[in-house]
Amino acid sequence: MSTGIDEYLHNVKSSLRLEAPDEAEVIRELATHIEDEVKELKGTGLRDDEAVSACIRLLGSAKSVGRKIYEAHSQGTWQQALLTSLPHLLFALLFILNWWRGLTAVLILLIGIMSTAVYGWWHRKSGWLFPWIGYSLLPVIIAGLSLIYLPTGLTWIAFIVYIPLTLWLILRVITQTIKKDWLYLSLMLLPMPAIIGWFVAADWQGNFNAEAEARLYYDAPWIGVSFLALAFGVVTFVRIRRRWLKISVLFMSGAIALTFISSYARGRLDFIVLLLLILFLVSIFLVPALLENGVKTGRWGKYFEHRPMS
């Protein structure tokens, strides 16, 4: 195939951001269109390169074609919207109904979320999966932090085994997710600023004392509402087609959650912490987008990639 055609199809592909089989089918279909068109144009007396240029001109901008095909595929069903937002809804219920005080409810929820995330990861890595992975990272990080409190002699386990293994796992998840679409990483990390914000507001100081628990108890309905805001944002994200709107909706839901924190934890979060949380929220959208090129061209992805994305 000529370089011009390859470049055109590559540009379409870079704007598609679909599941691998769908992406392959779209490219195959466009390639057959180009094949027919070029053949016909050559029949009118054009040279190879002229026929390819004319064909590409007739097709229109590769980026625009890719973006419009993405929009045709990007609208999820209501079931997908519900499934994608379910971990946010479950966390909202955990706080609104004050189930967070019972260890059993928290454990059931975390195990359920982690099992779903592992199942989804090894099956199709569909779009609904990423918020589930986001919440699954929480116990992994908390377990890592709690290793600090191991008896001194056992701290080496954290440094030799747990930390490198966890970092490798997280980096692998991040690179594979970005390879699929950087926006999925934003979707995955969306609850983090809110979780950290409420955590700091509850005055976490290494040990969860009675005072912090009491604050959490009074904040619980608002914590629940902030997770509901995220759930609503995610439902809208799945249902709309345009990519810039999807990004805006996710960002807005994260910003609304932070607004809840700053309103209801007044006096417990200073300006610097709030500013850092806002910066974290912005970086959740900015960093994956910036990393995408490096990961997709294989500069960083090759270190963590062992098998092609299904």
Next chain:
Amino acid sequence: MSERHELIKSNIDSLLLCLISGQPMYGYQIIKELKDRSRGYFSFKEGTLYPALHRLEKSGLIEGKWQALPSGQQRKYYYITEKGYASLALQRSSWREFLNAMNLIIRPEEVRDSI
């Protein structure tokens, strides 16, 4: 964007459903057919056809299947579904009503003569 492009854009779904209801077709064939049947009126950036086809396919109005041409080359043929036929019937009826209403305003004499 020209008025013609706006008209095509807003009616592309009906045009595609109508063409495909006649016989299953693949993308390039649809472009040629639209151009030929409309005597060149429906010519547009060909790349815009595929988003429309994929949107209709996602909505369940058409279904794409890879099939071999007599030459052995594979092409993705689009078939209209039952849901597509129902949607086309609705679109045809609203188009007829719209056309009648337009004629009553734009060409009242001709409509009066035909009654």
